[in-house]
Amino acid sequence: MQRDSFFLTLDEVVRTPKRFALITHVNPDGDAIGSSLAFSQLLRKLGHETEVIVSNDFPGFLAWMPGASDIHIYEKNAPLCDKILDQADCVVLLDFNQFSRSGLVQDKLSGLKTSKILIDHHREPNLDNFICALSETQVSSTSELVAETILHFGEQYLDASIATNVLVGIVTDTGSFAHSVFRPETFALCAKMIKYAPSYTQIHQLVYDTFSEDRLRLLGYSISNKMEVLDDYATTIISLTKEELARFNYQPGDTEGVVNYPLSMKKMVMSVLVTERQGVVRLSFRSKGNFSVHELAQKFFNGGGHTNAAGGTLTCSMDEALNLLHRVLPEYREKLLQQ
Ligand code: 5GP
Numbered sequence: 373m374q375r376d377s378f379f380l381t382l383d384e385v386v387r388t389p390k391r392f393a394l395i396t397h398v399n400p401d402g403d404a405i406g407s408s409l410a411f412s413q414l415l416r417k418l419g420h421e422t423e424v425i426v427s428n429d430f431p432g433f434l435a436w437m438p439g440a441s442d443i444h445i446y447e448k449n450a451p452l453c454d455k456i457l458d459q460a461d462c463v464v465l466l467d468f469n470q471f472s473r474s475g476l477v478q479d480k481l482s483g484l485k486t487s488k489i490l491i492d493h494h495r496e497p498n499l500d501n502f503i504c505a506l507s508e509t510q511v512s513s514t515s516e517l518v519a520e521t522i523l524h525f526g527e528q529y530l531d532a533s534i535a536t537n538v539l540v541g542i543v544t545d546t547g548s549f550a551h552s553v554f555r556p557e558t559f560a561l562c563a564k565m566i567k568y569a570p571s572y573t574q575i576h577q578l579v580y581d582t583f584s585e586d587r588l589r590l591l592g593y594s595i596s597n598k599m600e601v602l603d604d605y606a607t608t609i610i611s612l613t614k615e616e617l618a619r620f621n622y623q624p625g626d627t628e629g630v631v632n633y634p635l636s637m638k639k640m641v642m643s644v645l646v647t648e649r650q651g652v653v654r655l656s657f658r659s660k661g662n663f664s665v666h667e668l669a670q671k672f673f674n675g676g677g678h679t680n681a682a683g684g685t686l687t688c689s690m691d692e693a694l695n696l697l698h699r700v701l702p703e704y705r706e707k708l709l710q711q
């Protein structure tokens with residue numbers, strides 16, 4: 373079993389003190405930061421040195437997380453991050469499984485001969501590059517896998533910081549337990565974490581009740597003014613240009629969650645959010661049931677992710693991205709309407 377061999381190898385790796393570099397994906401979300409910090413905190417308790425590296429900064433609503441201020445942002449200090457990676461005895465990739473998802477770290481990571489470990493829950497991993505991998509898609513989040521890894525070493529390693537980081541990861545990747553909960557163990561793990569974390573309500577508020585007025589108005593505008601409802605495809609599309617984002621004083625993370633709202637309409641199966649970023653167009657996909665946005669994102673939008681949540685990036689104009697999206701929808705019409 374993959375899990376058994378992962379733990380066997382990990383036990384061997386942590387037997388002697390090491391320097392670990394932990395990397396998570398570009399545009400990090402709650403699970404990326406939560407799983408990296410929790411795993412880093414475990415490794416430190418096991419007697420290792422750790423550093424966490426991420427390509428670009430994370431949204432303000434994650435900045436309070438225990439240990440977040442120690443994370444190295446590659447975009448802000450590449451030489452230091454390169455040095456950490458050069459000196460590491462072992463590199464751990466969390467919450468992504470393709471080097472290209474590490475953003476600016478990609479080139480450095482690809483050239484690195486150091487032993488690598490993977491902990492991830494995305495689809496279609498290439499496991500060739502790793503000495504061991506905990507790669508499972510039937511879990512809510514990478515944080516859930518990290519929680520299981522911590523419990524493999526023993527409940528004595530849990531504390532308020534670790535439990536808080538794990539809970540943020542699970543809560544954000546499941547939309548507060550609304551989706552991606554595939555097995556009862558997810559709740560059992562959370563119950564255990566809640567014993568150690570200070571307050572679940574407080575964690576939830578720190579993540580979700582942090583909107584600026586601009587952010588809430590951008591959400592309202594996105595739904596009232598920009599949501600295109602395509603009943604023929606059970607699909608909605610929201611597009612936001614650079615100018616529109618600027619009008620609402622866009623800050624990183626401000627569009628987080630916007631893509632989920634259209635699926636609260638009973639008959640909708642897929643929701644797409646298209647945003648214009650520096651030189652690229654970013655697409656966020658969400659779906660219900662068996663309709664795989666991973667496959668759609670992978671085939672047409674240079675991306676992927678999970679069956680019900682995926683992302684992609686195009687190097688083109690907003691209009692071209694929207695045209696492509698409209699062009700590919702007929703291919704999926706039958707599957708969309710079957711749900
Ligand atoms: P989001 O829409 O929130 O950016 O991403 C949804 C999910 O898809 C997340 O789990 C994220 O890690 C994954 N994802 C987003 N963009 C990409 C991408 O370009 N490639 C892959 N493989 N996964 C992605």
Ligand code: MN
Nearest residue numbers: 403467514545
């Ligand atoms: Mn995740």
